[in-house]
Amino acid sequence: MNNNSVFLKIFLTCMLSFLPHLAVAENCIAQASDFEFIKKSKQQGLLRYTKDHHQAYFDYQARAPFNSYLNHAYQYISVANPRAAMPCPVFTQTYQQLVTQGSRKPNPTIADIIAPFELKHSQSKKAVLLVHGLTDSPFTYHDLAQVYYQQGYTVRTILLPGHGSAASALQDVDLQQWQQAVRYAIERTTQDFDEVILGGYSTGAALLIDYAITQALSSKITALMLFSPGSEPHNKQGWIAKWLDLIPFLNWIDKDADVDFAKYESFPLNAAAASYDAMSLVSIKNLSKRPALALPVFSVISDIDATIDSHATLKLLNALHNTNLSRYKKLDTLVLYGSSTILPPNFAADYRVLNPQCASEACLKIHGISHIAIVNSPQNPHYGISASYRNCGSFIGGEKLYKTCKTTKSPQLGERTAANLKQYPTLQRLTYNPFFPELKKQISTFIKNVEHAQGK
Known part of the structure; x- marks a missing residue:
């Protein structure tokens, strides 16, 4: 073997050993399971900052066609998100339908996956408008979209300002911007359809409740559906965030790796302040000063939610129910995961409570x-049982525990309560709902009951 052959053999061996590392950078799934990259990204903030978020402002007041809004949001993500063009082979059923409808390309990038969408139901004048939560993206609704679509509804989602790019964008956002986006989406959708359901997750739910009790509601809006609704933060010191944010160089509550393409993992102080402002609008204290809600309400909560205070949520739902019109009260439905002993003694006896076990x-x-x-469904390709992504977060102290959470073959799953973290220091936060098949049926039943009550 001559020297050239030896050199070539050595070169090829080195390249082959390097290929797995190269493959990691090829798509969003591989990157989320590369612990060396995760560690580096967390330490250096590689994905924490936007490329450029100074895009042309979308004029929410103009009530432009929804398709114009969708195009603007997609262009913003493409410019501002540092990984917008990265291939992301996450083929949910919703994404595949969007491809069939011609609004997405067959080989998705991150921008394609997280951008707001409209899943059109042909020859239907019914729509559901879904609003995501803080640090999230419209990918939040890829699974739930199917439930509504199968009930004959066109599904619309929006992108709240400060989202879809990188966590640093939340340093420049406020409650009023979110309210403008929600108002535009609701009023545009009621203009385009005859029947409209409003659905919100977490902070998005709080924004919808605020709209529903402060604005002159269109008669086309038929129901309000809330998922882990934002009532009060579990951390009662949330109000301090806006003041701490004024201190120079003190901008972040958490700094994480941000390898979750659909949700920010880092968390700015300003984001906490804006979310606190949104939830304050629907506090029990403020509700007493506002008109009563006049819509049937469907809600889903967990008894040990570590982000939102479940006790406060139950008080909020009870207050909305007690002042609601009688024809809507009989439709109000709560799906409660965990122990029903969390229900307060004065919780409305006529509230339909489902407590799956x-x-x-x-x-x-x-x-x-x-x-x-x-x-999220257990079959979700990014958050489900077989997904490579793991939510470990900055709540796990120390690199060793963090690495175990990200890499162990037998992770412990659940909510990040103090008791759970004490018993399972490397707990992986549960990212899918094991009761999702039941939830689909519960949503469908609620929608049918609402439509029946309207004589549809």
């Missing part, structure tokens, strides 16, 4: 349903 071995190994799990 799990007896399967797989479910019994889950230590509580988390705030972020409720909207």
